[in-house]
Amino acid sequence: MTGGDSLQVLTFGCRLNAYESAAMRDLAEQAGQRTAILVNTCAVTAEAEQQARKAIRRAARENPGRPILVTGCAAQISPDSWASLPGVTRVIGNADKLKPEAWAPDAPLAPVTDIMAATETAAHLVTDFAGRARAFVQVQQGCDHRCTFCVIPYGRGPSRSVPIGAVVQQVRALVEAGYREVVLTGVDITSYGPDLPGQPSLGQMVRRLLALVPELPRLRLSSIDPAAIDDGLWRLLETEPRLMPHLHLSLQHGADLMLKRMKRRHGRAEALACARRARALRPGIALGADLIAGFPTETEAHFSDMLDLVEEAELSFLHVFPYSERPGTPAARMPQLPVPLRRERAARLRAAGAAAAQRFYDARLGQEETVLLERGHRGHTEHFCPVRLSPSFDYEVGALARLRVTAAGPDGLTVEAP
Template identity: 50%
Template sequence: MSGNSEVISLGCRLNISESEQIKAMLAGEDDVVVINSCAVTSEAVRQTRQAIRKARKARPEARLMVTGCAADIERDQLAAMPEVDGLVKNTAKLDPRAWNVPLDAPPFVPSRTRAFVTVQNGCDHACTFCVIPQGRGKSRSQTIPQVLEEVEKHLALGAPEIVLTGVDVTSWGHDLSDNPPLGKLVSAVLDRFPDLPRLRMSSLDGIEIDPQLEELFMGEDRLMPHLHLSLQHGHDMMLKRMKRRHLRADAIALVERLKAKRPEIAIGADLIAGFPTEDAAMHSDNLSIIEALDIVHGHVFPYSPRPDTPAARMPQHSRPLIKQRAAELREAVRSRRNAWMQTLVGQPLSVLAERDGTGYAPNFARVEVPQGTAAGTILTITPNELSEGLLR
């Protein structure tokens, strides 16, 4: 950038992708700091406020702007912070007019080692714990030609892996005229770009994985064997009170079908600890789903009430109990993950090198790469030990 603008991204992969586009739009601007915020939990909002204070301390003369979900959901509170100069609505953050920059299309952002391509934004569901629809609006899909065009640009810049991302990726296509399933989009990307080495999916709602996408997960080598489920809980009553659309048995059946055809597929999942009315037996089922699904990439969220959500009006647990249950879930995931990682010792792995001296195998296992390996290189590594969560 010609100026010294900075974009600080918090939260999801979609925010990371959008932050790169904001950077491109602000390339000619001087002394601007943008906080691209998250509001998925109260902890995410706390981290947003902390990032704002830290940025102001580091850049006292900069114009400090806040966008992202918290800029909508916590608008009044953030606007009242003395460090903040202005807010940009989440739905407007990719509009150059919101930043007072020229209306010309912003320059295309050179990809990272993994290029995030946003295929969908917003959410039409009404999970009782979630505020994201308030910050992201209704589900909107990119068309297949739009997605293919962006993928092509990233590949031309040398991106070795494409990640298809969004707020509710499996709802892609529901708002398009022919209501195509997500599997049709994934097939289109793989067919159009036969030389694409690696295609990865971000978090998916398992109950909405269509048969075509399921078949691709089972048999397409270039679609990475890594499925991260928007699961949330392992007990049916909790899932119903969350207003999720699947049951425990649905998730187990999906994973069993996939692993029967592709045993190496690695399962990740989001899990909420201490949801209102969760009793000890329900928490036990939440713990047991980790083993039942062989969850090796777990994101555990201690429940926190979000404004204007039905769950916030349910009987709440104490913070110490929620933290304790979250710790137990994290320990169960850590134990399962370490056992799985140990089985990869001695196996040759195709690893995509990142910039920090590590890289990721197709199953998203983290692997140390030889010193001096250029970011974006795909190389075969046979690790001989597991140390501190890293294959070496």
């Protein structure tokens, strides 16, 4: 990354960060930050923090004199350490980053505020996601749970929900802008609603959203907690074809003792029951999961339980993380496994995930799929299978097309016109 006279945004971490980066780009450009470099950090793992620090040092080296503005969870948790990096002119806390006044070039330097005191989530309308074919809408922020491995509640604050009216307004605007698929995102979206009038559940919000925006073709959910899926959401999964047949579950492990030490709200039996219910209500559904390898005190037997869970729950798409100590968390004080062992187990778990994904891809051979067409002659099916298009295929980015699967490989599906 060198030179340039336009705002640059570097994003690390989750889908919520992707949404917030788009929102902050709008705010910074409107405030006149034409030459700034905006870095949106992540604190989920030490590696994510290291990547962001490396990117900042590189940006400062290659772009002397350009202001570097840093925000995100890692910057919220340790603002002084990020402010001391070369080229950083301002650190903006998570409580302020979606406020227009925070991005004014002449705004006075202010301390990062206490995120735990936040009581609401600022809704910001984003209709341009930098060439993406799908759009993200933030419906919830923060987390009230305290998993022993996780530092995110200290970066995001308590759980807060976006009012249904604001969600509907954003989705309607996105559909009018040409988006055919919207992803509802947040830190813990199954915690949606208790802080709003009437205390609507996530399922109730999704039902109203789909009813009020009938022109939206595809709605997808980001990661959900299997311990908190409400009955309304289960009913929609069974009856609403516009809710995509794809759930990504925040499981984290497959052994009961590890789940207890992680302070998760579900056990192995509950995870399997969730998967069975999803398949009974929506035959053929694709299930994914977040899983952590090498958690403190994990034995080979515990790890085998997690490998077995991939098979038993028929998990097709895995996000695998080797355990990473986060300062100040209870898990960081537990007996740690050697880092090479964590990485070795993560590699084995990824291999199991790749085999499971290949089985799911192979089952699609010869079938017709509705594909959201994306840049670079790529796309995704309703089940979120990645798709490759022929270089000669003529298409419109963001369109939906009915295509036939002709091949299945480790990177996804190959399709052609039926």
